[in-house]
Amino acid sequence: MEAWRRALNDPVSAFPIEKAGPAHVATLKTYDPPLSSLDGRRLAGAERRAKRLLFPTEDGELVLLIHLMSAGRLRYLRAGEAGPKTPAFRLRFEGGGQLVLTEGGPKKRAGVWLLTPDAVEAELAHLGPEALGLGADRLGEILRGDSRRLHSLLRDQRALTGIGRAWANEILHHARLSPFALSTQLSGEEVEQLAAAIDEELARGLELRERGASDKKAYRIHNRLGEPCPRCGEPIAWVDFEEHSIYYCPACQTEGRLLKDRRLSRLLR
Ligand SMILES: [Zn+2]
Numbered sequence: 389m390e391a392w393r394r395a396l397n398d399p400v401s402a403f404p405i406e407k408a409g410p411a412h413v414a415t416l417k418t419y420d421p422p423l424s425s426l427d428g429r430r431l432a433g434a435e436r437r438a439k440r441l442l443f444p445t446e447d448g449e450l451v452l453l454i455h456l457m458s459a460g461r462l463r464y465l466r467a468g469e470a471g472p473k474t475p476a477f478r479l480r481f482e483g484g485g486q487l488v489l490t491e492g493g494p495k496k497r498a499g500v501w502l503l504t505p506d507a508v509e510a511e512l513a514h515l516g517p518e519a520l521g522l523g524a525d526r527l528g529e530i531l532r533g534d535s536r537r538l539h540s541l542l543r544d545q546r547a548l549t550g551i552g553r554a555w556a557n558e559i560l561h562h563a564r565l566s567p568f569a570l571s572t573q574l575s576g577e578e579v580e581q582l583a584a585a586i587d588e589e590l591a592r593g594l595e596l597r598e599r600g601a602s603d604k605k606a607y608r609i610h611n612r613l614g615e616p617c618p619r620c621g622e623p624i625a626w627v628d629f630e631e632h633s634i635y636y637c638p639a640c641q642t643e644g645r646l647l648k649d650r651r652l653s654r655l656l657r
Pocket residue numbers: 617618619620621622637638639640641
């Protein structure tokens with residue numbers, strides 16, 4: 389998401405908006421103020437909170453918020469560049485550029501909100517701090533504040549934002565920590581390992597994304613069941629947990645133990 393923000397920041401603020409919309413009925417989540425109130429205003433640039441992109445107007449009165457969910461794509465088309473016939477949402481700028489949101493598949497999950505700055509604050513109030521650049525001290529406070537399995541805590545956007553299930557797998561492998569380790573039981577050294585792994589892995593992901601690399605190339609652990617661990621060569625293992633797939637290296641992360649699907653072991657007990 390950070391790569392998208394950087395790419396959009398300059399083009400969206402270069403010209404005033406000529407016409408906002410149309411938007412697919414399932415994509416536009418707000419109706420007051422109407423989209424047309426953006427017409428003639430200029431955007432100040434692109435900002436990001438977790439997976440949401442924010443486009444505040446230069447006059448400070450309105451904020452366009454876009455959440456792409458899993459299948460949404462946002463593109464800036466230069467004047468004359470061909471675009472999709474029926475995008476889920478479109479902003480046309482003076483000068484001919486366009487910002488278009490498309491979404492593959494029949495289900496419309498991506499959303500567009502037009503809000504006042506106060507309403508944005510309320511909307512985002514439940515989000516935790518950004519994971520990237522958090523640091524060991526702040527991370528330690530978050531971990532001690534809630535006794536949870538690490539994998540579950542890392543992807544909880546109320547605790548900290550910016551880590552999805554795939555990057556939780558990459559980060560925990562990098563930090564050599566068990567996905568099932570309890571957040572309150574990490575040593576000071578382990579908290580530092582985890583803080584460093586968060587920064588290094590998210591920075592790696594960002595760099596790969598900016599170079600246009602696919603997810604498949606970016607992930608070293610995620611979705612690689614049975615493939616050799618890039619650190620020790622042992623096969624990557626998999627466990628289903630809270631409806632999320634956890635990939636990990638037993639040799640590097642769990643002292644060789646295989647993690648069990650806890651719902652299943654409860655049934656068997
Ligand atoms: Zn390993």
